Amino acid sequence: MHRPLFGGNEKSYLAECIDSNFVSSAGEQVCEFERLVASYTGARNAIAVVNGTNALQVALILAGVDHGDEVITQSLTFVATCNAISYVGADPVFIDVDKDTLGMSPVFLRNFLETHAVRKGGVALNKSSGKRIKACLPMHTFGSPCRIQEISDVCVEWDIPLVEDAAESLGSFYGNRHTGTFGLLGTISFNGNKIITTGGGGMVLTDNDQLAKRAKHLTTTAKIPHKYEFSHDEVGFNYRLPSLNAALGCAQMEQLTRIIQIKNQIAARYRSFFETIGVEMVKPLGECRTNNWLNAIVLKGKKERNEFLQYTNEMNVMTRPIWRLMSELEMFRDCQKDGLENSRWLEERVVNIPSSVPDVLEDLSNDSGCTA
Numbered sequence: 001m002h003r004p005l006f007g008g009n010e011k012s013y014l015a016e017c018i019d020s021n022f023v024s025s026a027g028e029q030v031c032e033f034e035r036l037v038a039s040y041t042g043a044r045n046a047i048a049v050v051n052g053t054n055a056l057q058v059a060l061i062l063a064g065v066d067h068g069d070e071v072i073t074q075s076l077t078f079v080a081t082c083n084a085i086s087y088v089g090a091d092p093v094f095i096d097v098d099k100d101t102l103g104m105s106p107v108f109l110r111n112f113l114e115t116h117a118v119r120k121g122g123v124a125l126n127k128s129s130g131k132r133i134k135a136c137l138p139m140h141t142f143g144s145p146c147r148i149q150e151i152s153d154v155c156v157e158w159d160i161p162l163v164e165d166a167a168e169s170l171g172s173f174y175g176n177r178h179t180g181t182f183g184l185l186g187t188i189s190f191n192g193n194k195i196i197t198t199g200g201g202g203m204v205l206t207d208n209d210q211l212a213k214r215a216k217h218l219t220t221t222a223k224i225p226h227k228y229e230f231s232h233d234e235v236g237f238n239y240r241l242p243s244l245n246a247a248l249g250c251a252q253m254e255q256l257t258r259i260i261q262i263k264n265q266i267a268a269r270y271r272s273f274f275e276t277i278g279v280e281m282v283k284p285l286g287e288c289r290t291n292n293w294l295n296a297i298v299l300k301g302k303k304e305r306n307e308f309l310q311y312t313n314e315m316n317v318m319t320r321p322i323w324r325l326m327s328e329l330e331m332f333r334d335c336q337k338d339g340l341e342n343s344r345w346l347e348e349r350v351v352n353i354p355s356s357v358p359d360v361l362e363d364l365s366n367d368s369g370c371t372a
């Protein structure tokens with residue numbers, strides 16, 4: 001769907017890393033990568049970790065989520081969002097998405113809270129389960145921002161910490177603000193299939209300096225800084241990103257703007273083609289800028305979707321359906337959910353189409369032809 005693009009300083013930064021002998025986490029490259037991501041996203045702090053799933057796990061812990069709590073999220077997402085909730089011993093509660101953004105609906109979020117929750121001692125309690133709703137975790141699907149400002153407003157009203165899963169949306173903005181910076185914490189993934197990659201990697205974003213300090217502490221085995229003593233003040237994680245990955249990330253960050261420009265051209269080309277044949281594409285909200293990570297079309301129904309998937313894959317064009325709903329998976333089947341009508345509707349119709357940057361970085365805007 002999206003293959004990585006290595007057209008810049010990747011090899012030279014990796015060689016520098018090896019020459020310096022600092023290939024593990026204690027290297028200048030990790031801090032430099034964090035500075036680059038913080039500066040690009042506008043987050044006050046960025047903490048580099050080994051992958052996006054662990055970034056989510058750490059963000060949820062920092063938001064105060066604990067065993068026996070609940071986290072509100074969407075059913076239409078990649079499984080990592082819900083796995084991270086399980087890692088911290090909490091249960092997901094599934095709220096429907098908006099049909100246009102494929103992301104959590106602020107209207108359904110409010111409806112759910114007004115129907116099922118009460119505020120007690122500064123905490124939102126789920127009336128049916130009696131559990132604390134300790135975080136809200138929306139996701140920006142395929143890079144397209146959800147209605148994050150409205151979601152944030154609902155979370156503020158209910159005193160529910162907002163954590164954004166921005167794994168797919170580095171380079172996407174809602175208004176002038178980067179996705180992943182609206183809540184208490186946000187997370188990004190640099191997996192091999194993302195808009196830029198470190199091989200494997202993730203980032204925690206936060207404007208809260210205390211939480212940032214704690215994120216770094218927790219992800220470096222909770223070691224108390226000392227010149228030679230080894231001591232740890234809690235059970236921490238070995239989640240700090242190695243320098244080799246960070247070196248790759250520094251080179252990739254230099255190319256992010258260029259990659260997004262080309263992705264915009266690919267998306268525009270797809271849009272003009274699909275418009276002419278009357279097929280709907282997933283488009284960003286007017287007030288948003290998307291990184292156009294993965295292009296997606298919305299087919300008429302399940303039958304048409306299956307025919308399209310079969311035909312394109314037979315022709316060696318890789319296409320794939322959107323994820324199965326998390327609420328249908330064995331491990332999350334018993335979790336609470338709202339009606340999920342939009343999620344079900346989208347699950348049957350949305351298909352991703354090839355979205356890689358071409359080998360030759362040609363200017364696609366000069367190409368007027370558009371063939372199927």
Ligand SMILES: Cc1ncc(COP(=O)(O)O)c(C=O)c1O
Nearest residue numbers: 051052053078080081167189191
């Ligand atoms: C929505 C979403 N959340 C979380 C992740 C997890 O990121 P990672 O693969 O880096 O663990 C991914 C991607 O893989 C994702 O697409």
